[in-house]
Amino acid sequence: xxxxxxxxxxxxxxxxxxxxxxxxxxxxxxxxxxxxxxxxxxxxxxxxxxxxxxxxxxxxxxxxxxxxxxxxxxxxxxxxxxxxxxxxxxxxxxxxxxxxxxxxxxxxxxxx
Amino acid sequence: xxxxxxxxxxxxxxxxxxxxxxxxxxxxxxxxxxxxxxxxxxxxxxxxxxxxxxxxxxxxxxxxxxxxxxxxxxxxxxxxxxxxxxxxxxxxxxxxxxxxxxxxxxxxxxxxxxxx
Numbered sequence: 001x002x003x004x005x006x007x008x009x010x011x012x013x014x015x016x017x018x019x020x021x022x023x024x025x026x027x028x029x030x031x032x033x034x035x036x037x038x039x040x041x042x043x044x045x046x047x048x049x050x051x052x053x054x055x056x057x058x059x060x061x062x063x064x065x066x067x068x069x070x071x072x073x074x075x076x077x078x079x080x081x082x083x084x085x086x087x088x089x090x091x092x093x094x095x096x097x098x099x100x101x102x103x104x105x106x107x108x109x110x111x112x
Numbered sequence: 113x114x115x116x117x118x119x120x121x122x123x124x125x126x127x128x129x130x131x132x133x134x135x136x137x138x139x140x141x142x143x144x145x146x147x148x149x150x151x152x153x154x155x156x157x158x159x160x161x162x163x164x165x166x167x168x169x170x171x172x173x174x175x176x177x178x179x180x181x182x183x184x185x186x187x188x189x190x191x192x193x194x195x196x197x198x199x200x201x202x203x204x205x206x207x208x209x210x211x212x213x214x215x216x217x218x219x220x221x222x223x224x225x226x227x228x
Contacts, residue, residue, distance in 0.1 A: 004154070043203060043219035044155065087154050099168055100217065102154030 001026050006088050006103035013078055013110055021073045021106045023088030032091035032098075033064055035073050037084045038105065044087055047073075078110045114138065116220035118204050124226045130192040133223045137185070137206030143167075145217065146179055146189050147203040155203055161187065194227045201225070 006023040013019050025033075033050035048055065050062040050071055061074040071088055088103040117136040125131050137144050142163050147155035158177065160168040164184040172179070176195070181187040191198055201222040207215055 008152075043221055045219070046216045099157050099160065102156070104152065104154045 002103075003027060003092065003101035004088050004090050004103040006106050008104055008106060010107040010109060013108070015078055015080060015110055015112055017078045017110075018074065018076050019078060019108065020075075021086055021088070021108075023071050023103050023106075025069050025071065025088075025090045025101070027090070027092055027101075028066075028069060030090045030092060033062075033071050034089040034091075034100075035060075035062060035071075036087040036089055036102070038087055039084045044102075047086070075108075078108075080110050080112065083108055083110045116204055116206055116218055118202075118220035118223055120223055121221060122224045122226075124228065125194055126228050127196055128193040130190065131194055131225065132188055132190045133202050133204075133225075135187045135189070135204030135220060137187075137204070138208070138218055141206035141208045141218075142184070143207040144181055144187050145205040145207075146187070147205065147219075149201045149203055149222070151200070158189070191225075194225075196227050199225055199227045 004025050011019055035047040036044040037047040038044040048057050048062055050064045052064055054063045059076045063072045085105040085107045087105045090101050091098045092101055116138055119134050123131055144161045146158045148158050149155040158172045159179045161181045164181050177191055179189045201224050203222045204220040205217040207217045
């Protein structure tokens with residue numbers, strides 16, 4: 001079983017739409033969770049960390065459900081510039097040296 | 113602040129040839145990572161260094177891949193001999209000490225390897 005599972009999509013939505021991505025992780029000892037964004041042929045960049053209480057950054061909201069080992073990302077009022085691949089990332093154990101596990105990514109295309 | 117530097121950006125080789133990639137992390141970052149990203153997949157860790165010591169190389173195919181970070185700064189990843197399935201983007205990342213469990217990894221632009 002993979003450490004992090006994501007629906008690869010693709011998701012194709014119009015500008016202004018709300019879209020949600022989900023992922024699940026297998027290691028219940030994981031303590032750090034992230035969403036990274038990767039533009040086509042570019043390197044991944046941190047979008048936001050995911051905290052236990054849930055957190056919001058502008059149009060982006062991340063949620064964590066430890067009991068279900070489930071992470072979500074909600075994007076409101078989608079912009080053309082949101083088109084990218086969104087990677088769900090989990091640190092494998094509760095250590096600053098713990099390996100990061102990446103999901104395969106969910107591809108989003110926002111159309112005018 | 114300069115980011116993570118990698119070279120070359122692109123490399124095309126034939127199978128059974130050797131290739132080497134170079135990475136210079138962000139200044140002061142003690143932790144350095146090499147990832148392999150195959151098309152359509154997320155990055156997979158190959159090796160992690162803390163200063164010049166190896167922390168995790170459990171997913172490095174050691175029969176053909178090697179990496180070093182001799183002075184705890186820049187690093188080299190080598191493949192010898194290359195196979196067709198090694199075609200991928202090789203990403204280097206680095207991380208500083210602050211932030212604990214939440215501190216960010218910064219990625220370089222990657223080296224796109226094609227093995228023919």
